[in-house]
Structure formats: structure tokens, C-alpha cells
Amino acid sequence: MNELADAVRRVVGVLSDVHLQALRTAYAGAVGHSAAAEHAAQQAVPVPHRDEVSMINQAWAATPDVPGSAIALALESARRTARQTAAPEVEVVITGPDSPDAPVRLTSEVVVQLIGSARQRVTMVSYAAYQMPAVIAALDAAVARGVMVTLILESPEKLDGGGGADAYARFTTYHWPIDRRDPPDAKLHAKAVIVDGDAVLLTSANMTSAAYDKNIELGVLCRGGGVASQVQRHFDALIRAGTLTLTA
Numbered sequence: 001m002n003e004l005a006d007a008v009r010r011v012v013g014v015l016s017d018v019h020l021q022a023l024r025t026a027y028a029g030a031v032g033h034s035a036a037a038e039h040a041a042q043q044a045v046p047v048p049h050r051d052e053v054s055m056i057n058q059a060w061a062a063t064p065d066v067p068g069s070a071i072a073l074a075l076e077s078a079r080r081t082a083r084q085t086a087a088p089e090v091e092v093v094i095t096g097p098d099s100p101d102a103p104v105r106l107t108s109e110v111v112v113q114l115i116g117s118a119r120q121r122v123t124m125v126s127y128a129a130y131q132m133p134a135v136i137a138a139l140d141a142a143v144a145r146g147v148m149v150t151l152i153l154e155s156p157e158k159l160d161g162g163g164g165a166d167a168y169a170r171f172t173t174y175h176w177p178i179d180r181r182d183p184p185d186a187k188l189h190a191k192a193v194i195v196d197g198d199a200v201l202l203t204s205a206n207m208t209s210a211a212y213d214k215n216i217e218l219g220v221l222c223r224g225g226g227v228a229s230q231v232q233r234h235f236d237a238l239i240r241a242g243t244l245t246l247t248a
Helices: 002-014 019-026 035-043 045-061 070-083 107-117 133-144 156-161 211-214 227-241
Strands: 089-095 120-125 149-153 174-176 191-196 199-203 215-223
Touching: 002 019, 002 045, 002 070, 002 120, 019 035, 019 070, 035 045, 089 107, 089 211, 107 133, 107 191, 107 199, 107 211, 120 227, 133 149, 191 227, 199 227, 215 227
Parallel strands: 120 149, 149 174
Antiparallel strands: 089 215, 120 191, 191 199, 199 215
């Protein structure tokens, strides 16, 4: 039973609540272990997470009399425990004119501080990236510390158009090719800065000096609670699937 409990905890750590619900539903109707029940559980989750579900199924096969409803209950209990004990620390990040109701912190300052705290990995997602000396200097310093820096952008043209192609050329850059979009006029409009899978800034601001220092922009900085890790895993999955490709 310890193997089954460990497998349940691992799956809860990597799946979103939506996919956990689908997995619980798949297990709930099974009286006991069977090949059909294993297959239903595998089909309930995205392909990248089926190895984790296989761990549950292997442990379940060792105790085949355990009803699927018990596994479903274990998944829900582990989910609630994980969410309660790992609540993220959330801070609002606002760029633009001051107001009496919210402190204003330039997005550029927050981003530079985040990059400066990185020890393993920085992933920056944006529709466009212009030359921003303070941010580029922070990324260069991160690389010098051994940090992996990745940019994910709408298209190579958005990098060139901002005059940032040369400035960002030394970092690994991905984009969303037109032939990988459905429909073709879809846009990569997300903006995020993810650091070490532990902190993430979700923001309306593109990687431009106007957005980072002048515009009215709104963002949320989340630390802990698995939020940054979930966002990072999403983009990693898009890269593995070939939806996002390396920019030459």
C-alpha cells in the first residue's frame, strides 16, 4: 500500500485539478483492478503524464482487491492536502500612475529582481521583446552563474521588429510557427517570467521598455504553491510536442 500512496502523491504533484478530476472519475467506477480500468485511467490524462499514472496502476496490480473508489478518494484527499499546505504567496504588480489603493512597482524592477534570484532556470514568455539593457544585463549575469535562460516569443519577426534580435541572440529562443497554429491567425499572447519553477510573474506587459516602465500594466507575482511549476511544465510540454520550435 505504501507504493500506491507514493504513486498517488506523485500524480497529484504534477496534474492540474481538471486532469485529476478526470482521473478520479476513471478510477471511481472500478470494482477492483483490471486491464480495462488501467486503460481508462491512462486515457484520462495527457500523454506526458501517463508514466505517472502507470505507477499507480502497477501498485494497484499488487493489491488488486482495492476498489477504484478508494484510489479516487486517495487522489482527492492528497489533492486537498497539497493545495492547503502549499498555498502560493501572491503579490500584485502594477506599472503606471500611482493610486491610493495599490502600491506601484515597475514591472522592470520586479523582473530584474526575479532574474537576479534565479539559480537554475529562467523562462520568459512574451508576444514581443525589445532591447531592454537592465533586463538583458540581468539575463547575462544569470547565464554567468550557470542559469539556463529560455525565451518563448510569438515569432522571430516580433524580436526583429523591436531591435532585440542581436541583443537576445545568445539566449535559447522558441517561437510558435504559423503552420503549427489552429487556427492560423491564433497568437502567442501570454506574458510570463518563470524562475526556478518556484516563482512566476503573470503579467499583461510585453518585454518592452514602454510596457515595463510606462504603460498601465497589471500582473500577479506568485511564489510557491506549485503555480510556477505548473506554468513551466505547460510550456515544456509545448516544446516537447513541437508546438513551439527553436528560432534559428
